[in-house]
Amino acid sequence: MHSTIMNFPLTIPHILQRAERYFPDREVVSLIPAGVNEAGQPIPGKHKYTYRQMAARARQLANALKEAGIQKGDRVATFAVNHFRHLEAYFGIPIAGAVLHTVNVRLHPEQLVYIINHAQDRILLIDNVFARMLPALLPHCPSIEKVVIMGPTPQSIPGMLDYDQWIGAQPTTFDFPELDENDPAGMCYTSGTTGHPKGVVYSHRSTVLHSLASALPDALNLKHADSLLPVVPMFHVNAWGLPYTATMVGAKQVFASVFSDGASLAKLLSEEQCTRTAGVPTIWMGLLQEVERAIQAGTPYDLSKLEMLVVGGSAAPESLIRAGDKLGLHLFHAWGMTETHPLGTCASVPVGVDVESDEGYHYRAKQGIPVPLVEIRAVDGDLNEVPHDGKTMGALLVRGAWVSQEYYNNPEGSRATQVRLDDQVWFDTGDIITIDEEGYMAIQDRAKDLIKSGGEWISSVDLENALMGHPAIAEAAVIATPHPRWEERPLGVLVVKPGQEQPSREDLNAFLAEKFAKWWLPDAYVFVEQIPRTTVGKFLKRALRDQFKDFRLEQ
Amino acid sequence: MHSTIMNFPLTIPHILQRAERYFPDREVVSLIPAGVNEAGQPIPGKHKYTYRQMAARARQLANALKEAGIQKGDRVATFAVNHFRHLEAYFGIPIAGAVLHTVNVRLHPEQLVYIINHAQDRILLIDNVFARMLPALLPHCPSIEKVVIMGPTPQSIPGMLDYDQWIGAQPTTFDFPELDENDPAGMCYTSGTTGHPKGVVYSHRSTVLHSLASALPDALNLKHADSLLPVVPMFHVNAWGLPYTATMVGAKQVFASVFSDGASLAKLLSEEQCTRTAGVPTIWMGLLQEVERAIQAGTPYDLSKLEMLVVGGSAAPESLIRAGDKLGLHLFHAWGMTETHPLGTCASVPVGVDVESDEGYHYRAKQGIPVPLVEIRAVDGDLNEVPHDGKTMGALLVRGAWVSQEYYNNPEGSRATQVRLDDQVWFDTGDIITIDEEGYMAIQDRAKDLIKSGGEWISSVDLENALMGHPAIAEAAVIATPHPRWEERPLGVLVVKPGQEQPSREDLNAFLAEKFAKWWLPDAYVFVEQIPRTTVGKFLKRALRDQFKDFRLEQ
Ligand SMILES: Nc1ncnc2c1ncn2[C@@H]1O[C@H](COP(=O)(O)OP(=O)(O)OP(=O)(O)O)[C@@H](O)[C@H]1O
Ligand SMILES: Nc1ncnc2c1ncn2[C@@H]1O[C@H](COP(=O)(O)OP(=O)(O)OP(=O)(O)O)[C@@H](O)[C@H]1O
Numbered sequence A, B: 001m002h003s004t005i006m007n008f009p010l011t012i013p014h015i016l017q018r019a020e021r022y023f024p025d026r027e028v029v030s031l032i033p034a035g036v037n038e039a040g041q042p043i044p045g046k047h048k049y050t051y052r053q054m055a056a057r058a059r060q061l062a063n064a065l066k067e068a069g070i071q072k073g074d075r076v077a078t079f080a081v082n083h084f085r086h087l088e089a090y091f092g093i094p095i096a097g098a099v100l101h102t103v104n105v106r107l108h109p110e111q112l113v114y115i116i117n118h119a120q121d122r123i124l125l126i127d128n129v130f131a132r133m134l135p136a137l138l139p140h141c142p143s144i145e146k147v148v149i150m151g152p153t154p155q156s157i158p159g160m161l162d163y164d165q166w167i168g169a170q171p172t173t174f175d176f177p178e179l180d181e182n183d184p185a186g187m188c189y190t191s192g193t194t195g196h197p198k199g200v201v202y203s204h205r206s207t208v209l210h211s212l213a214s215a216l217p218d219a220l221n222l223k224h225a226d227s228l229l230p231v232v233p234m235f236h237v238n239a240w241g242l243p244y245t246a247t248m249v250g251a252k253q254v255f256a257s258v259f260s261d262g263a264s265l266a267k268l269l270s271e272e273q274c275t276r277t278a279g280v281p282t283i284w285m286g287l288l289q290e291v292e293r294a295i296q297a298g299t300p301y302d303l304s305k306l307e308m309l310v311v312g313g314s315a316a317p318e319s320l321i322r323a324g325d326k327l328g329l330h331l332f333h334a335w336g337m338t339e340t341h342p343l344g345t346c347a348s349v350p351v352g353v354d355v356e357s358d359e360g361y362h363y364r365a366k367q368g369i370p371v372p373l374v375e376i377r378a379v380d381g382d383l384n385e386v387p388h389d390g391k392t393m394g395a396l397l398v399r400g401a402w403v404s405q406e407y408y409n410n411p412e413g414s415r416a417t418q419v420r421l422d423d424q425v426w427f428d429t430g431d432i433i434t435i436d437e438e439g440y441m442a443i444q445d446r447a448k449d450l451i452k453s454g455g456e457w458i459s460s461v462d463l464e465n466a467l468m469g470h471p472a473i474a475e476a477a478v479i480a481t482p483h484p485r486w487e488e489r490p491l492g493v494l495v496v497k498p499g500q501e502q503p504s505r506e507d508l509n510a511f512l513a514e515k516f517a518k519w520w521l522p523d524a525y526v527f528v529e530q531i532p533r534t535t536v537g538k539f540l541k542r543a544l545r546d547q548f549k550d551f552r553l554e555q
């Protein structure tokens, strides 16, 4: 017997057409650099248009790509921050059957060259503000046939196309190619926190399914009435897929371009009556500071419509979540990675638990439970599930309808992360977690960052989160430092809050002793001006370890 | 280039395992008949257990089916109302690779025999309250090898198995068969409103996708914290798929079994603090009456947690929606059919529109816009889209990820409903609709029930909805009656509210004249005790037409 259900491939054109048909007047708002001030800093201008215009321009882009000879599966790269033209590329490229490769604009030129060559990008759409980098890149990127500059170009750059002119010459109707739902649609490289960025190729199907699950009420709860500002960059894991999810439900989309400091964000969130926003912890630290400052100054922002600040990418300390609530800024913790599109788990609290109770914060500081169509396991070295006691650490394996099982053209990387368990393929995330009785998982560390002390593991992330709750500490990273007897011991690297004294080791360890066993407490602390960060705002432990490689604990 | 995403089939076992792993203690509550009172009426008892127990028993059922020789694709029928054992069958049957065939318990024995033979069901799970029908059925249903009685069986029935004993003998672990997401999982027949019931076969994939889309915030907004009472029967379009959707998100499920009168429902909704419920308009008419009565009597129900009453299956008149709001019972209009799993469209209002304003009611009385992964068109006889003016009627075509493109073993029925448009397959619903400028569709009629007057169409549903807003009218059906000059003219068949006078034709048409052109107004009205209904509570126009086939309009 066969099902009588029709074949209806899950593809990105459906998302675009739905928005255009049912939400044509819903707005897309972008801050864009409109000149520079005396200090050479960009001044924001505001651009507004609607899904109707967005969809028409996305189809023009698709036509331009077709005319340029782009074939099914060819890569078209974007080198851009968050704005409406980038949104057009999110749709125009995949609806043409091509693959949207979003390049991380903050990588070093060498890494950029590596990635572009690895992906074999044929066309590059690049923001005008980054055009100055082209001379350093292009000679090393022979696959690139065409460069198209997005945004008003002050001086015309010889040999380069202007995006608006280029697509403007095209019709707004487009003859959609036939697409299989498993056809590739997008390509992202990992952040490079633990090594060289590795490439992942999303499909139309995975993008659509990820959008559906992301919008669910227990996930990001995204709906037509929402106004969403994804601060997370469109060059990083597709801005967590939000441009697709928001378009699918017809939400208003707001983009901040290069203006992601606390003051710019607070102003934009307020002006556009945003209901939801998404970003990494550092972004929210900046926003909280600014919102608090404005209250002190007697000129508070009106953020009364803002219901949810999704936080992920690295762990949000409980102290940050509590501080947010005090200001009416409600952080919602999610976990994911480039390899998972990214949404894997999120920390909605169990029914009956008050979100602002101690119990509520306990759950909200964890990374939560998987959304539908994602499965996770925490396993020991023999691939046995570790006990769900909230204590025992295990390697996080994941599988699901939008989880990558390998890296693009990287058999070695693929082999290193593929695991077979219960007759199924799982992806080994490289994250170390605990799972509690309720199934809530908490990231303890990267496998590479774990501190191995006397045969036991110490979670650097746990210590960091606790230290960042100390009144004098702004930022804390904990790394392993060699120890003759215990192999490794924790070293705390701290940034004090402005105007605060450096606390003593005794003080800090007394503070930690409430939560941790004695043998977890760092043996030493050092104070620094700032913790080195990755291009997307994560602590760069590799760099820290390097910096302190000669540090020796007093015996 | 290929996507690097893993193959993760969308299957029903994933839904079950998710609920068990993350929501093991969430409750499933069922009213069940626990004896009869002096009048021979069933007395309700309450059964409560958790997803943990439900999942264990579903696996026991799967083992029992396997032991009984049930193979992949074999049909296992249920003949049952809404309760926990039926929920176990919703999972136990498909996870075993078999096909859940939910038989409509209210059909005539002849139709039952027709359906069971057509589906070739091998095992029948039947409620004890229906066991008395078996002698009339079984001799004519040779495909049925085993009958299993669900619910305490007063006297043991020779040759029949007791469900609890049967599954109780099995282990609670189950070796899941390998499933393709396109494998058949469920089978439903249409209501038989317009003719013989026709069979549709759902797949694992369509069930999972339908669940995801149903739970979206702009659809039924279903989440873990919800307590859901689907009044719509589990033998009718899978209770609108809600048992799957609710399990996927880990919501509490409440079942009313045979107790669907206003008083029983109001009590149950209140006791179980339901937040959501779903049913056809007649059910809500009954509930509203009871809630109003209780208020008058000074013993109101506490329905303060109830946020949404999903209404569909036939049109909810605007007057009903308004009356509900006055009592805090917020109706949410959805459209669908057996062939669409059923969710096709729902009437969330556009952003910025107050749901309790005139504009809000205008949208809410329509059937709304399609959910993601469903597409609709309204076309004329030449398959051209009719104007989106909210006036021009067209035939409703639908396609989508859970839409059936044919009927099971019914090539004639399949041919009659399959349409090719824009190079794609569409399903012709048999519904006649309008679509307005905002894309909101409104059901005007069944194609078979349209009144063709002088070459123009008159919508019986529109007239009915308006008439049911008249203060003296409880129910109204409008049918075509032959006319020598105009071919057909509308005849109104009315039920007056208790204690009200029969209004005159002049009075009724004056009431309608505010909304309709003169040539739409019925030429005559007749008053009846009740409108005949289908097994699932829809007006049975076939029967009405039959009843009034000799009615002649005065010339
Ligand atoms: N909510 C969170 N809490 C803690 N860590 C998180 C959270 N969300 C994401 N992460 C971390 O971010 C990682 C995914 O990040 P991403 O895909 O951007 O690249 P990366 O892992 O930082 O870089 P690379 O894989 O190249 O080393 C996860 O594996 C996890 O370690
Ligand atoms: N919200 C609604 N408003 C108006 N009509 C509705 C609504 N929801 C469903 N319907 C009607 O119900 C039909 C689907 O019902 P169902 O699948 O139960 O079988 P049926 O069409 O009544 O029976 P059959 O196809 O055997 O004649 C739709 O085609 C439509 O006519």
Ligand SMILES: [Mg+2]
Residues within 6 Å of the ligand: A190, A191, A194, A337, A430
């Ligand atoms: Mg990584």
Ligand SMILES: [Mg+2]
Residues within 6 Å of the ligand: B190, B191, B194, B337, B430
């Ligand atoms: Mg029908």
